[in-house]
Amino acid sequence: MLLSRTADNIYWGARYMERADDTARVVRSFTEVLLDLPTGVASSWEPLLAVIGSRELFDEGHVRANESDIVRFLVADTANPGSVVSSVAHARENLRTTREVLPRDAWQTVNDLFLYTGRDAESGVDRRSRARFLSRVVSEHQRLDGVISGAMQRDEAYEIWRLGQALERADMTTRVLGVRAAALLAAPDTVDDYDEVQWMGVLRSLTALQMYQRATRGPIVGSGVVAFLLFDRQFPRSVAGCLERIKSSLSRLPNPDITAPAVEAIEQSLVSVRADAGDGAALDAAMDEVQLALAVLNDAVFDAFMRAGE
Amino acid sequence: MAELRTQSGMWDELIEEDGSPRPAAERLVDQLKELGMSELQQRQDLAELDIVGMGITFTVYSDGRGLDRSWPFDIIPRIIAADEWRRIERGLMQRLRALNAFIDDLYHDQRIVADGVFPAGLLEHSVNYRPQCRGVSPKHGVWAHICGSDLVRDADGTMYVLEDNLRVPSGVSYALENRAISKRAFADLFSQQSILPVDAYTDELKRMLTSIAPDGIDDPSVAVLTPGIYNSAYFEHSFLAQRMGAALVEGADLVVGDDDCVYMRTIAGRERVHVIYRRVDDLFLDPDEFRPDSALGVPGLMRAWRAGNVGIANAPGAGVADDKVVYAWVPEFIRYYLGEEALLPNVPTYRCVYDDERQYVLDHMEELVVKPANESGGYGLLVGNRATRAEIDEARANIEADPRNWVAQPILSLSTAPTLCDGRIEPRHVDLRPFILSGASQYVSAGGLTRVALRRGSLVVNSSQGGGSKDTWIVEG
Numbered sequence: 077m078l079l080s081r082t083a084d085n086i087y088w089g090a091r092y093m094e095r096a097d098d099t100a101r102v103v104r105s106f107t108e109v110l111l112d113l114p115t116g117v118a119s120s121w122e123p124l125l126a127v128i129g130s131r132e133l134f135d136e137g138h139v140r141a142n143e144s145d146i147v148r149f150l151v152a153d154t155a156n157p158g159s160v161v162s163s164v165a166h167a168r169e170n171l172r173t174t175r176e177v178l179p180r181d182a183w184q185t186v187n188d189l190f191l192y193t194g195r196d197a198e199s200g201v202d203r204r205s206r207a208r209f210l211s212r213v214v215s216e217h218q219r220l221d222g223v224i225s226g227a228m229q230r231d232e233a234y235e236i237w238r239l240g241q242a243l244e245r246a247d248m249t250t251r252v253l254g255v256r257a258a259a260l261l262a263a264p265d266t267v268d269d270y271d272e273v274q275w276m277g278v279l280r281s282l283t284a285l286q287m288y289q290r291a292t293r294g295p296i297v298g299s300g301v302v303a304f305l306l307f308d309r310q311f312p313r314s315v316a317g318c319l320e321r322i323k324s325s326l327s328r329l330p331n332p333d334i335t336a337p338a339v340e341a342i343e344q345s346l347v348s349v350r351a352d353a354g355d356g357a358a359l360d361a362a363m364d365e366v367q368l369a370l371a372v373l374n375d376a377v378f379d380a381f382m383r384a385g386e
Numbered sequence: 387m388a389e390l391r392t393q394s395g396m397w398d399e400l401i402e403e404d405g406s407p408r409p410a411a412e413r414l415v416d417q418l419k420e421l422g423m424s425e426l427q428q429r430q431d432l433a434e435l436d437i438v439g440m441g442i443t444f445t446v447y448s449d450g451r452g453l454d455r456s457w458p459f460d461i462i463p464r465i466i467a468a469d470e471w472r473r474i475e476r477g478l479m480q481r482l483r484a485l486n487a488f489i490d491d492l493y494h495d496q497r498i499v500a501d502g503v504f505p506a507g508l509l510e511h512s513v514n515y516r517p518q519c520r521g522v523s524p525k526h527g528v529w530a531h532i533c534g535s536d537l538v539r540d541a542d543g544t545m546y547v548l549e550d551n552l553r554v555p556s557g558v559s560y561a562l563e564n565r566a567i568s569k570r571a572f573a574d575l576f577s578q579q580s581i582l583p584v585d586a587y588t589d590e591l592k593r594m595l596t597s598i599a600p601d602g603i604d605d606p607s608v609a610v611l612t613p614g615i616y617n618s619a620y621f622e623h624s625f626l627a628q629r630m631g632a633a634l635v636e637g638a639d640l641v642v643g644d645d646d647c648v649y650m651r652t653i654a655g656r657e658r659v660h661v662i663y664r665r666v667d668d669l670f671l672d673p674d675e676f677r678p679d680s681a682l683g684v685p686g687l688m689r690a691w692r693a694g695n696v697g698i699a700n701a702p703g704a705g706v707a708d709d710k711v712v713y714a715w716v717p718e719f720i721r722y723y724l725g726e727e728a729l730l731p732n733v734p735t736y737r738c739v740y741d742d743e744r745q746y747v748l749d750h751m752e753e754l755v756v757k758p759a760n761e762s763g764g765y766g767l768l769v770g771n772r773a774t775r776a777e778i779d780e781a782r783a784n785i786e787a788d789p790r791n792w793v794a795q796p797i798l799s800l801s802t803a804p805t806l807c808d809g810r811i812e813p814r815h816v817d818l819r820p821f822i823l824s825g826a827s828q829y830v831s832a833g834g835l836t837r838v839a840l841r842r843g844s845l846v847v848n849s850s851q852g853g854g855s856k857d858t859w860i861v862e863g
Contacts, residue, residue, distance in 0.1 A: 077607075077633060077650070077652050077654075077657055078652055078653050078654075079633060079635060079639050079650060079651065079652055079653075080639070080651045080652060080653055081636065081638065081639050081651070083653045172615055173614075173615050175624055176624050176627050176628045176634050232653060236653070329653065330653055330654035330655070331653075331654070380653075381653035382653075384651065384652065384653050384654060384655045384656075385641065385649065385650065385651025385652055385655055385656045385657075386651065
């Protein structure tokens with residue numbers, strides 16, 4: 077038995093923790109890539125805003141868009157609901173009331189991370205300490221993941237956690253593909269020699285570089301990267317990999333008929349990208365479509381589980 | 387280590403007046419002396435680390451925000467000899483049988499009023515009387531299923547009942563956690579002597595709750611109803627739900643169907659609830675019948691309860707016996723309903739509504755604590771030996787103007803127990819809150835929560851005001 081309210085809290089707790097982690101990875105890899113590129117190569121921090129999807133909110137509060145403004149906004153700004161510190165705080169708020177369902181250590185991990193990010197957020201902005209701060213966020217989330225996979229009953233609450241995590245992760249992968257990969261495909265000549273560095277950055281931001289190399293054994297080329305991040309079911313951050321996870325969780329949860337159409341729609345939109353993987357604008361549009369389908373699934377999850385008792 | 391001191395004129399729970407340990411405390415005192423201060427302090431520090439690590443917290447409010455504070459704990463246990471404890475236990479069970487009979491009578495025929503034992507007019511003053519409960523017959527005739535009665539010991543060693551908390555008493559989870567910590571701190575003592583285990587409480591609680599399920603339900607579903615995360619006792623609500631394997635629900639998680647049954651909203655749809663252990667005050671239980679603005683409650687819950695479709699502990703309306711005036715009549719209830727004499731004394735209470743008792747109060751103001759009957763939280767309370775002339779005169783005038791609203795009690799000297807304070811062992815005042823369960827049968831927690839006033843001379847044991855707690859050992863002789 078799982079209360080709808082508890083399910084809602086676990087689902088959002090999982091999403092927010094994943095979001096904090098994903099954002100930390102993206103900012104970390106972006107910083108690394110930009111440091112690798114020589115000055116003179118068009119380097120801008122603005123794509124970061126597009127990936128995280130908070131351009132409008134940023135523009136409301138900022139005139140310029142320089143590195144430290146953008147990074148602060150994405151990492152340390154409590155007024156930005158999508159920043160790393162805000163995401164961790166939202167996760168904690170949601171998980172506070174699920175202590176009798178999640179393993180005891182899970183709450184403690186989240187609480188520790190909340191205390192750390194609240195105290196040290198500014199060190200995530202400063203270039204010299206940024207990687208350390210962001211890596212701590214990533215590794216604490218991994219610790220939480222370890223506690224949950226190692227100590228939690230495979231019950232409805234577990235499946236809801238995995239569902240929220242996979243949905244959020246799929247969303248981030250489509251954002252990275254839709255913004256950064258699409259931009260690289262659309263204008264390969266502007267980055268010329270640094271093409272490979274940029275594609276490595278795309279892979280890095282999803283912690284996919286090593287696994288891509290293992291899986292493909294070939295050079296790093298745009299079409300290969302896109303195909304890997306979209307379709308490789310064995311990679312847990314690919315859209316297809318996340319979708320497998322989503323389907324597996326939904327199959328163990330009640331009311332599968334309510335969520336089935338939304339899952340079907342995601343699969344359909346993936347099939348339609350297959351043909352266009354080499355075309356930047358088409359990729360961007362296709363990723364928008366997948367994101368919309370994910371949003372529909374999010375609503376279906378709400379209808380299926382949170383409103384089941386109405 | 388210095389000798390364990392007592393405070394002159396006070397009863398100490400562990401130490402006799404001549405400085406030697408009481409028989410049940412001998413092994414503990416030996417061990418304390420063997421350990422010495424620095425080892426003892428080290429164990430205290432470890433215990434405090436355990437408390438942080440186990441996340442045992444209570445919530446205090448400041449700036450409108452709830453903050454989790456670690457539970458204050460003193461490592462030196464309070465000890466009660468098992469034979470004394472058995473007498474206390476019998477006294478508490480007797481008391482609850484009488485209190486439940488009284489509540490049941492009040493909401494039915496009011497025989498006790500008709501027979502002239504309990505004055506008719508008093509009920510109109512009780513803020514906890516619920517006319518909505520009239521004529522309802524909860525199972526086993528029990529209304530107060532969980533009671534936390536506060537016990538204090540006076541200078542002559544007599545244990546008194548100071549008050550009965552019959553609404554939503556809290557503290558039992560801390561008593562259980564205190565034991566977990568003290569077992570680590572004094573592992574060897576637990577193997578050397580017989581100290582009654584406390585862990586059975588949550589099983590007994592589950593058994594009691596199961597016994598008040600609607601008739602014909604074999605395997606009832608039990609839920610703990612909490613006001614939510616911002617309630618100061620949320621830790622306890624969550625703890626008890628976990629230990630009983632019950633659902634922890636908030637008002638919005640429950641719904642009363644057209645069939646007058648209560649359901650939880652789960653991800654698989656509605657699921658029936660048979661018993662609710664509510665930690666929400668009466669007035670917030672059901673916005674249809676009590677406070678319409680309550681978001682903590684469940685519309686229709688009272689209807690479901692009256693239809694016998696859900697057991698609620700404590701029953702709505704049980705708080706009517708949680709009242710300073712009603713308290714004064716408990717010895718009479720025991721006589722009237724059970725035909726017995728009270729095994730556990732009340733603090734002598736003078737009821738100003740009676741001429742002779744009022745006269746005594748007016749003549750002895752300096753020796754008494756004067757309490758208004760319907761105020762809580764110490765408001766309007768007068769301690770005779772600390773009051774000014776003018777305050778006493780004012781209280782006197784108040785009593786004469788509205789005698790019904792006043793009671794008075796002698797000023798007790800709360801007993802002490804050795805407590806670790808700033809690297810020394812000092813006597814500090816303690817009380818005891820045992821928990822009494824009543825359903826198909828009765829059960830009393832083995833000991834209960836000992837609270838200690840950590841400040842010298844202070845009588846305030848509340849954790850929100852600088853009070854701490856101790857493990858309570860019932861030791862077989």
